[in-house]
Amino acid sequence: MTSDTHPVAADASPPAVRPDRPSSAAEAHSAAATPIKRLAPGEVLTIVVLAFSTFVAILSEMVLGVALPHVMTDLGVSATTGQWLTTGYALTLAVIIPTTGYIMQRFQLRTIFITSVGLFSLGTATAAAAPGFELLLTGRIVQALGTAVLVPLLLTTTIGLVDPSRRGQTMALVTAVTAVAPAVGPAFSGLVLSQLSWRWLFIIVLPIALLGLVIGALQMPNLTTTRRTAFDATSLLLAAIGFGALVYGLASVGEPSGGHPSASFLVAVPVGVLGIAAFVLRQLRLQRRDAALLDMRIFSYPAFTRPVIAFTFLVMGAFALSTLLPLVLQESMGLGSLETGVLMAPGGATIAIVSVVVGRHYDRIGARGLVIPGVLVVSAGWWFMSTFTQQTSVWVVLATFVVICAGQAFAWVAIFTMSLGALPSALAPHGSAALNTVQQLGGAAGLAVLIAILSAYAGGTDAAAIAHGARAAFTVGAIIALVALATTFFLPRHRASEGRRGATAAH
Numbered sequence: 001m002t003s004d005t006h007p008v009a010a011d012a013s014p015p016a017v018r019p020d021r022p023s024s025a026a027e028a029h030s031a032a033a034t035p036i037k038r039l040a041p042g043e044v045l046t047i048v049v050l051a052f053s054t055f056v057a058i059l060s061e062m063v064l065g066v067a068l069p070h071v072m073t074d075l076g077v078s079a080t081t082g083q084w085l086t087t088g089y090a091l092t093l094a095v096i097i098p099t100t101g102y103i104m105q106r107f108q109l110r111t112i113f114i115t116s117v118g119l120f121s122l123g124t125a126t127a128a129a130a131p132g133f134e135l136l137l138t139g140r141i142v143q144a145l146g147t148a149v150l151v152p153l154l155l156t157t158t159i160g161l162v163d164p165s166r167r168g169q170t171m172a173l174v175t176a177v178t179a180v181a182p183a184v185g186p187a188f189s190g191l192v193l194s195q196l197s198w199r200w201l202f203i204i205v206l207p208i209a210l211l212g213l214v215i216g217a218l219q220m221p222n223l224t225t226t227r228r229t230a231f232d233a234t235s236l237l238l239a240a241i242g243f244g245a246l247v248y249g250l251a252s253v254g255e256p257s258g259g260h261p262s263a264s265f266l267v268a269v270p271v272g273v274l275g276i277a278a279f280v281l282r283q284l285r286l287q288r289r290d291a292a293l294l295d296m297r298i299f300s301y302p303a304f305t306r307p308v309i310a311f312t313f314l315v316m317g318a319f320a321l322s323t324l325l326p327l328v329l330q331e332s333m334g335l336g337s338l339e340t341g342v343l344m345a346p347g348g349a350t351i352a353i354v355s356v357v358v359g360r361h362y363d364r365i366g367a368r369g370l371v372i373p374g375v376l377v378v379s380a381g382w383w384f385m386s387t388f389t390q391q392t393s394v395w396v397v398l399a400t401f402v403v404i405c406a407g408q409a410f411a412w413v414a415i416f417t418m419s420l421g422a423l424p425s426a427l428a429p430h431g432s433a434a435l436n437t438v439q440q441l442g443g444a445a446g447l448a449v450l451i452a453i454l455s456a457y458a459g460g461t462d463a464a465a466i467a468h469g470a471r472a473a474f475t476v477g478a479i480i481a482l483v484a485l486a487t488t489f490f491l492p493r494h495r496a497s498e499g500r501r502g503a504t505a506a507h
Contacts, residue, residue, distance in 0.1 A: 042221040043161045046109070047170070049220055050154040051177045053117050053212040057147040058178060060124065060205045061089060062185030064140070065323070066341060067198040074198065075133045082133075085140050087251045090444065092144035094243040097437050098279070099236060100152040101430035102293045106229065108222045112153060117213040120146030124209060128202035139202075151178055152432035159420045159428055171417040172359020176352045179412060182322055183348030183405065190341030235282055235293040242275025246441060250448035294437075295430040303422035303492045304431055307367065307415040308438060310491070313484035314375060314415075315439050316446025317382065317477045318408055323447055324454065324473060325401060332390055332466040333397075343398055347405040354409035367418035368491040374410025375485045377403060382478035390467045411488075418491070450477055 064071070064085055072082040103112060123142030130136035154174060162170045192200050249268030279294075286292040299305045322344075329335045329343065358370055381404035388397065416435070423431045450473040458469030 038163075042219075046220055047154075047158055047161065047174070049212060049216045050113070050150070050157060051174060053113070053120075053209070053216065054150045054154045055177045055181050056205060056209050056212060057117075057120050057143075057150050058181035059185050059188065060120075060143065060202070060209075061147060062182045062322075063189035063192075063201045064089075064198075066186050066189040066326075067193055067201055070193060070198045071136070075136070077133050083251075084137055087248065088137055089140050089144045090247050090251060090440065091244050092141050093148050094247040094437075094440050094444075095236075095240045096145060096148035097152065097440060098239045098243060098294050098433055100149045100436070101295065101433040102229070102231065103149055104153060104156060104429035104432075105227050106231075109153075109157065110216070110220050110222050112149060113216045113220060114213065116146045116149050116153070117209060117216065118146065119143075120150075121206060121209045121213055122146075124202050124206045128199050128206060152429065152436050154178075155416065155420060155435070156429045156432040159432075160425055166363070170359070171420075172355040172362070172413045175413045175416050176355035176409070179351045179355070179409065180348040183351060184345055186322075186326060187341035187345035187348075190336075190338040194338045229291055232282070232286060232291065232293055235279060235286070238275055238279035238282060239293070242272050242277075242279045243437065243441065244272070245269070245275055246272025247444045248272075250444040292430075294433055295427060298423055298427050298431045298434055301422050304419045306487070306491050307371070307419045308435065310371065310375070310411075310484050310487040311415045311419075311435070312438050312442045313480055313487065314378070314408070314411055315442040316449070317378065317480050317484075318446075319439075319443030320446040320450040320473075320477060321401075321404065324450055324470065324477075325397070327454075328388070328466065328470045329394070329397065331461075332463045332470065333392075333394065334463070335394070343394060344401065346398065347401050350402045350405040351409045354406045355413050358410055358413045362414060362417055366493070367414035368488070368493055370414040371411045371488045371491060372485070374407045374412075374414070375481065375488050377407030378411070379478060379481035379485050381407065382474055382481045386471050386474040386478060388467065388471065388474070390463055446477075446480065449480075 068082050068085065071085065072078070075082075107115075120143050123139045123144070123146060125139075126142060127136050127139030130139055154177075155171075158170055158174050189201060192204065245268045249265050249272055252262050252264035252268065280296060283292040283294050283296050287295050287297060299308075326340045326344065329340045335343065362370060381400050384400055385397075419435065420428060420431050453476050454466075454469035454473040456469070457472035458465040460466075
C-alpha cells in the first residue's frame, strides 16, 4: 500500500498494513512524545486550494435542482428527460468515487488536482454553452468526473498533513466546506434565476473554478508518494454495474408507476446489490497482493467501521431533507424558489459556525461525546417536523431546520475525524473513498425511501395532500435518525491522549 498523504515518507514503500492491530504500544508512546507538527506554508496552501475547489464543485452540483424547470422549458424537454441532469451526475459519482482510493495511490497530488479541476472546468464551460439537452448532459457528466475525486482528496490530504492533536479543529473546517455548499446552493440558484437565465449558474462558477485551477497548478507542491500498481478493469466494471445500478434504481422511485414500484426500481436495485457483492468479493481477493481498487481492510478497524455505520443512517436523512423541505415550502406553504433558497441559507451558516466550535473541543471530548448529542438533536428535529401543517409559520420551519443543521455539524465533524484518523496512512485514501461512497448510496437510499413515503401518503398534489404526505415522510425520517442514534452508543470511547496518538481509538 502507499503512504499517499504522508508528506515525510522517505520512499514509496509504506509500512505493512496490520488490520488487527493499528499501532503498537511503542508506536503510541513514540507518537505521544512527538512535538506537535505545524503545517508548512505549502501544506496550508494545499488544504486551502483543495477546500476552495471542492466548495465550488459541490456548489455547482447542487444548483441545478432549483433550475430544472427553467432548463426544461428553455430546451423543450420533459421532466423524465430533464431529471437525467441530476441522475446522470449522481450515477457518475457513484461509479468513480469507489476508484478514488486507487487514483490517490497511483498519481501525484498535483496531477490529480489539475486533472480533476480541469475536467470540472471543461464540463462547466460545456454546460454553459450547450445549445441543446444532449450537450448539457455531457457537460454535467464531465463535471461529475472532476468532482468525484475532490472530496476524498481533500479529506485524505488533510488527515495526512495535520498533526493528530489538531485534526479535530482542521477537519471541522474541512467538513464545513463539504456541508455548507449544499446548504447555500439553493439560495445561490434562486438568486441567480430571479435575475438571469440558468446558463449563468455555470458562467458565474467557471472563472472561479479556473482561478483555483491556476493557483493549484502553479503553487501546489507534490506532498505524496505514489506506488505503481496494475489497474483492475474488472473491478471498475463491477463498480459501474453495482453502484451505478443501485443509485439509478433508488433514483427511479419517484417515477410514475400507478402506485407500484417502477420497473426501473425492480430491475436496477437487485442488479446493483449483486454487482456490489461481486465487487466486494473481487476486492477481497485483490487485496491479498495489495492490488484492490478499494481495500476492504479498512472495515477491520472498529473506530472506522462503527462511525461509518452511524454516518450511513445520518446521511440518509440529511440528503433527503435538502430535497423534502424545499418541496414542502413551495408545494404546501406557497413559497417561491427564491424565498425557499433564502430560507434554507441560514442552515449553511449554522453548519460553518458550529463546525468550528465543535472542532475546538473534539480533541478534548472525543467523537462519542459529540456524536451522541448531535444525533439526539437531529432526531428531535425530525420528530418536531412531523407535526408541520400548511399553517405552520415559516419561522418555525427555519428554526427547526437550523437546529437540525447544528446537530448534523456536531456529528459529521466527529465522525469524519474519528473514522479517517483511525486508519494507517496507507489505508486513508481507501477510507475516504468508502466514506464518500456511503454518502452517495445512503443519500440516494434515504431520498428514495422518504419520497416514496410522501407520495404514498399524499394521495394528491394539492397543498393539503403534500403536507399530509410530508408529515409521514418526516416521521419515517425521525425513525431513521433514532436508528442512527442507537448506533452511536457503540462508538469507541475517547481516551485522554487520543488526539496526540491519532488512531488509538481503533482498538
